[in-house]
Amino acid sequence: MNTGDDIMNMGDALERETELQNLEAGKPETPAQLIIDFTDCYIDAVKDMPLPEGNPVIIDVLEHIKEFPHELYEFLLDNPTEFIRQMEDECSARLGRICTIHLKNICTKTNRKNFLKIKQCYNPKTKGRFIHTEGIIKSMSYNDMRAVSATWRCKICEEEVTNKQDSFTLKKPFPDNQGHNNYHNKPVKKIENPVTILEIEELPENDDENNSSISVFFDGNSHYLLETNHISLGSRIKLTAFVGDTPSWIIKPEEAMKSVQKAVLLANYAELLEEEVINTTITSDDELRIRALSQDPNVFQLLTQSVAPNLEGLTDVKEAVLYSLFGGVRRIGKVNTRGLINILLVSDAGIGKTTLFDYIKKIAPKCKKVQGGNTSGKGLSAGAVRSEITGKFTIEAGALVMANKGILLIDEMDKMQIEDLASLHESMESCSVTKTIVGQNRTFNAETTIISACNPKSGRFSSDPVTKQINLPTALLSRYDAIFAMKDIPNADKDRAIITKIYKNYAQPENIAPPVPPELLRKYIILAKRIAPTFTHNEEVQEALVGFYVEMRGKSVSQEGDLTIPITTRQAESILRFAEASARIRLSQSVEKQDIERAIKIILGFLKEFVYDPATGRYDVDRIVSDTTSSTRNLIKTIVDIMSNKELLSYEAILAQVKERIPGVNEKDFEEIIGKMNKTGDILESRNGYYQMI
Ligand SMILES: [Zn+2]
DSSP states (O other): OHHHHHHHHHHHHHHHHHHHHHHHHTOOOOHHHHHHHHHHHHHHHHHTSOOOTTOEEEEEHHHHGGGSOHHHHHHHHHOHHHHHHHHHHHHHHHHTSOOEEEEEOOSOSSSGGGEEOGGGGGSGGGTTOEEEEEEEEEEEEOSOEEEEEEEEEBTTTOOEEEEEOOSSSOOOOSOOTTSOOOBOSSOSEEEEEEEEEEEEEOOGGGOOTTOOEEEEEEEGGGTHHHHHTTOOTTOEEEEEEEEEEOOGGGSOHHHHHTTOOOEEEEEEEEEEOOOSSOSOOOOHHHHHHHHHHHHSTTHHHHHHHTSSTTSOSOHHHHHHHHHHHHOOOOBOSSSOBOOOOOEEEEEOTTSSHHHHHHHHHHHSSSEEEEEGGGOOTTTTTEEEEEOTTTSSEEEEEOHHHHTTTSEEEEESGGGSOHHHHHHHHHHHHHSEEEEEETTEEEEEEOOOEEEEEEOOTTSSOOSSOGGGGOOSOHHHHTTOSEEEEEOOOOOHHHHHHHHHHHHHHHHOGGGGOOSSOHHHHHHHHHHHTTOOOBOOOOHHHHHHHHHHHHHHHHTTBOTTOOBOOOOOHHHHHHHHHHHHHHHHHTTOSBOOHHHHHHHHHHHHHHHHHHTEETTTTEEOTHHHHOOOOHHHHHHHHHHHHHHTTOOOEEHHHHHHHHHHHSTTOOHHHHHHHHHHHHHHTSEEEEETTEEEEO
8 A cells, every 4th residue: 555655656756846847947837747747637536437448538627627727728729639649648558548538628608719609610710629519419320330441352362451441432452462453342341430420500599590500520439428428319418529621531532522621520528418498597686586576466467468568469379378488397207297388379360470479489498480381301300311421311300309398389380291290299299209210210309399370271260160260180289288269350449459559669669668578588487497386285276176177067968968078188187287387487386276277267268269159158179179960970989999099991991890880870971071080180091092090
């Protein structure tokens, strides 16, 4: 023991002597010397670290760099390759094994010099620098291997020759020792390194209009980080990387000829971002203001008025949107709850939907917007696309995955492809999307709140019941917590108020300031979302829901004894989600009776428009789903039942099974209903005459 310490002490003493000599001579220490000392600070921790293959050593630079002269830090930022190589040599020598160095935390955000936004990486001045950047993974190559060497056999003399490889396309060596240049086509041996290329996009909250993105290369040593740090498509990551050119080995010969050289990042370290929302600091002053607001008896009105204040009216829509932004609680365990509050706006043109969407982008902590008609082949979920750089397939995330844990605004939803609607359906149901990509089923996280808008079927609302005018699969409609019809109907009082508001927007723009400014409301939401309000065993709270539910169900039997379904457990769960959001607005740890009551008010407002039949005075949820008689309803139910295992069935097979269950079924009715269900997307005609439930 003592001997070891003595040797260490001797080493220390020697070093100190050199230091002293340097000081006396007035010479600053060389970077090389400083790097040795710097490595010293970490070596003990590294020694005990179980090192996986490749012996990566992860160094948190900020932990010790302040103890050293500033020259060392400058050297690291200006000569990262040299710095890392020297550290690797030092570590390898001391630990007696080859080590690779990965640097975590090279600077803080306040020291912005090397903490770049993605678009700044393209600035020529940053080339060769060592930087941090943050982004969300938009696409990811998979199963790519890069050959580093290959061995070839001569067809004539059987001699084997090995040469280095530096591109995706294998190159044969020059003539062998006998002067032959006639190798077998395939190499007899290849040494390969895994390589992954990511495309990362600016984080939605960083508000970059262009959605800047950049390619990131994980080659050889840095590759293992992806797996150990659980980095996958849609992940939000922080990187340490060099800004460089596309590596020569990746460029296809013809591209190299065209000299397609654009800046890329060569990853040295990557980790998942822990924070839900970054780049927003909630100061103690902010928190005081938010807490005071939450205690204000008018907090609900104040916040509702603060959603798109430049838009007159639409109070019910704004209120529901507000609750949706705060959201319910996602629970995974004995009981799974999704927490997301999804909203659909069916809107006449020119009623302010765009203004509303633009304002939501301002206040939602994380938000993405897509246009229904514009989603590409990969759609909303994910898909395989060909990489511009390598020409190989990569997996690209769709908007649902990119907006994970945030809000996805979908405009013109009625113009969406049926495949996209199916992804949407799945994410609203299970907070994930599954897609078969190149023969493999892959599942992506999509805990995404949907606020979407569509136009009525004929472009404008007619006098038909609203439910008949929505051109979306009924199964999808039932996934929404609230649906609003934004109708443009002339009404003297309303019109006066709307035009007065527009006039005021022009005349006194300073007066339309919302009670709560957007930046503060955004912080309010971030703060509130950290709370997960619970339901207590309070009788009074429980009865608020149960009483309402039973009363509504009681309204289901008409005088003719015909049974309709007023509300289902689905709406009851929506109420609980709205109630959780209400508790969050109050910054309360538990849901109270007042929260349930507020939620019921919102749900009733929506049910009145969509399921209340003024002619009979009854609520009937089937009005959302269809406006059919009970016999056709029975037929639909039977078909749904038969097809519920999602098997592909022929028209005849379905009819045969229906006949078994409903003898004497009208075949004309059957044909009509199959046609209708196919049109609404409840079932899908995969190929001619074959149907499947989505
Ligand atoms: Zn030969």
